[in-house]
Amino acid sequence: MLVRGGLLVERSPELPGTRGRPSPVFDTVPTGATVLAVDLAVEGFRLAVVGLGGRVLSRHEWPWDPAASTEQSVATLVERLRGAARRRTAAPYQAVGVACWGIVRGRDGFVHLAPNLGWRDVALGALLSDGLGAGRAGAGGLVQHVVVANDADLGAVAEYRRGAGAGARRLLYVHSDVGVGGGIVHEGTVLGASGGYAGEIGHMTVDPRGVRCRCGAVGCWETEVDERALLRAAGVPDPPEPASLAGAVAGVLEDARAGRPAAVEAVRIVSTALGTGLASLVHILGPDRIVLGGYLADLYALSPVPTRRVLQERGFSAEARDVPILPASRRADASFLGAAEYALEPLLSDPAAVLRPR
Ligand SMILES: [Zn+2]
Numbered sequence: 001m002l003v004r005g006g007l008l009v010e011r012s013p014e015l016p017g018t019r020g021r022p023s024p025v026f027d028t029v030p031t032g033a034t035v036l037a038v039d040l041a042v043e044g045f046r047l048a049v050v051g052l053g054g055r056v057l058s059r060h061e062w063p064w065d066p067a068a069s070t071e072q073s074v075a076t077l078v079e080r081l082r083g084a085a086r087r088r089t090a091a092p093y094q095a096v097g098v099a100c101w102g103i104v105r106g107r108d109g110f111v112h113l114a115p116n117l118g119w120r121d122v123a124l125g126a127l128l129s130d131g132l133g134a135g136r137a138g139a140g141g142l143v144q145h146v147v148v149a150n151d152a153d154l155g156a157v158a159e160y161r162r163g164a165g166a167g168a169r170r171l172l173y174v175h176s177d178v179g180v181g182g183g184i185v186h187e188g189t190v191l192g193a194s195g196g197y198a199g200e201i202g203h204m205t206v207d208p209r210g211v212r213c214r215c216g217a218v219g220c221w222e223t224e225v226d227e228r229a230l231l232r233a234a235g236v237p238d239p240p241e242p243a244s245l246a247g248a249v250a251g252v253l254e255d256a257r258a259g260r261p262a263a264v265e266a267v268r269i270v271s272t273a274l275g276t277g278l279a280s281l282v283h284i285l286g287p288d289r290i291v292l293g294g295y296l297a298d299l300y301a302l303s304p305v306p307t308r309r310v311l312q313e314r315g316f317s318a319e320a321r322d323v324p325i326l327p328a329s330r331r332a333d334a335s336f337l338g339a340a341e342y343a344l345e346p347l348l349s350d351p352a353a354v355l356r357p358r
Contacts, residue, residue: 033093033347036084036143037339038077039151040100042116042242045077047084048333050340054162056333060084070119078131085132085142093347095145096128097339099154101181103200106190109148115214116178116242124148147343151175153190154338155293155328156183161341163330164291172287173328174201174278175294178245179214180222184285190342202226206276224273227295234266249295253302271303275310282311282320290325293334297327 032052039046044063048056062080064073081096088094102114109125125148128134133141156173159165165173171185180202184191202222203215210219211232223229227249231238234252239245255263278290292300300307307325315321330337 032091033095033344034088034091035340035343036081036088036094036096037336037343038081038096038098039335039339040098040114040117045080046336047080048336048340049084049088050336052344054337054340056336064117070117070122073117074122074124074127075131078128081128081132082142093344094143095343095347096132096134096143096147097154097343098124098128098146098148099151099335099339100124100148101151101179104148104150106149106153109146111148145343145346147339149190149339149342150181150183151335152181152293153183154342155181155330155334156185156291156338157190157341158330158334158336158338159291159293159328160185160188162337163334164326164328165289168287168289170285170287170289172281172285172290174281174290174292174296175328176202176222176226176296177294178228178242179226180277182281184287201277201281204277204280206273221273221277225270225277225296229273230266230270230295230299233269234263246295250298253295253298256302267299267303268306271299271306272310274299275307276314278307278325279311279314279320282315282323286319287323288319290323291328292325293328293331297331300325301327 034057035050037048037050044061047060049058051057065076068076085094098109100111100114101116102119103112104110105112109128111119111122111124113120125146128148129146132143132146133139134143134146135141152173152175155175156165156171159173160168160171165171165185169187173183173185175181182201203213203217203220205217205219206221206224207219211223212218213220213223227245228238230252231248236248236252239248252263252266256267274296304325311323312321328334
């Protein structure tokens with residue numbers, strides 16, 4: 001079925017000297033199924049055409065029009081995706097996977113809140129499905145399937161399938177730049193809640209007398225471990241432009257590496273807070289591996305000891321105390337790769353049901 005559908009090609013095995021009829025060897029056809037993977041960033045949206053096997057075939061980027069309303073921005077996104085989908089109608093399977101930083105309802109891609117974009121209650125999954133005729137093969141439909149998911153869930157999928165989480169039974173992925181997000185993959189499946197919202201680990205309360213969070217509550221975990229928390233701990237003013245934040249954070253990490261006391265102390269404080277939250281999550285979720293994404297990968301690589309120490313002190317089993325923690329390995333393309341894996345799921349679980357008749 002996969003060969004007939006154009007997803008695999010058979011080639012001769014290269015095993016000279018072996019006896020008997022060799023087993024057939026198959027290669028994936030990267031263009032046999034493509035996903036238009038979209039990352040909704042603050043400055044604009046990035047599109048990667050991703051083929052089978054996680055191969056990025058092409059990339060495009062468009063800035064948002066700052067004067068546009070949310071409706072207009074979504075309409076522009078639909079238009080660009082229609083253009084990209086029309087250029088690839090020869091692929092037997094084509095799907096759209098969108099990574100959105102914010103609170104997204106998994107089952108229908110409804111964006112409850114995307115703080116970086118200023119979007120609130122946008123039925124993004126339904127709007128994209130309508131605009132691209134998802135599932136209407138042969139009747140003007142351009143794609144078979146549209147998924148919209150939380151960035152951290154997609155990062156978790158990317159790391160589980162093709163990164164530092166490969167081989168884990170239950171992977172906890174924790175990502176932080178501005179804010180903290182997380183995803184849990186258990187034996188290949190992303191865990192979600194019945195309403196579709198889950199994994200908002202950045203908003204677990206760690207200090208009711210702490211700092212006010214952008215969600216409105218006080219003392220959420222992300223107020224102690226995200227990039228702004230590190231700057232605050234180091235006494236570095238928060239840059240007014242969000243685009244300058246990563247540079248300011250890299251500066252603090254560099255200072256800590258050089259042994260400057262204020263930065264070393266800031267890294268110690270934030271790494272300890274990271275351990276405190278991870279200890280709770282380990283006890284609740286029981287992961288057998290933790291992968292850290294975003295700036296946390298750099299923070300942990302620089303200073304693992306305070307985080308590990310908290311787990312040693314608080315863990316009540318050997319599994320909790322010694323759970324492996326690794327920096328993410330697919331950082332640049334995590335959301336693209338995750339979106340592609342997610343959008344390919346219906347194809348890989350039931351190819352006959354979703355492939356177009358050829
Ligand atoms: Zn919060």
